[in-house]
Amino acid sequence: MIEFPSPKDWVRHSPHSSKLERLEAFFCAHGFDPHRHDTYAIGRTLSGVQSFRYRGENRNSLPGETLVLHPDEEHDGHAGSDSGFRYQMLYITPELAQQVLHGKPLPFLKGGISNDPRFAAVTDNILAALDDPLDPLEEDDAIFQLFTTLQAVCGERAAKGTNCFSAADRAREYMNDNIQQPVSLDDLAECTGRDKWSLSKDYRVYFGTSPHRYLTMRRLDRVKSAIFAGKSLVEASVEAGFFDQSHMTKHFKKAFGVSPARWCRPKDRDLI
16 A cells, blocks of 8 residues: 555556656645656646745746746645645656757746746647547657747747757767666766766756766666566666665655655556
């Protein structure tokens, strides 16, 4: 049995997609601790008030508004009223953003909350039918619309200095090919032909996080997939390249603000 702070709390995950993660959740009071992940977190508050701290300020998301949390920005979540809060969220990687943006800096929405009807519409296209798997062509079109609209809402950002997208992208490919192996910044510098400190800056500009956190998050993705497939936390941890379950759990809580047991529902249950 998964334990929550309240028996009324639940999280429901949508059918699996290789490109993005969608969920719906309800929390009576405390939702999740301060954490950072390397994806965009984009969603809607459906009822109540979703309160959170973001970039040093307290924010309140109300029904009808769209949350847009930038990769690697710390945030938490809790109810801003006695009625709790219910919300839908999608998590989408900067790699997918770059397939649309083609090497431009990632869009950034100051404050993390949008009231733009254009962005609300494209977000609803992905979140409206949470129980239904997305058709591959429909999914790709939705991703294109999402990031072109987000770029229009935020305004195009200029890259600072002489950043190199191709080097950052080669580093990403190297890490994807070596997820279960130790990887150093020197390894990445060697495979890209770029000095390691410039490469580290490149990666943050184009993929929103550091190479180390990117690799850790890809390992955590493997953990989640293994748990959903019915494997134990111990098995999932080792197969994903962590030292042990304790090592994995520490990184999981830092990335998602909750324990892996609380986040990943049993396969045969719809609600937890």
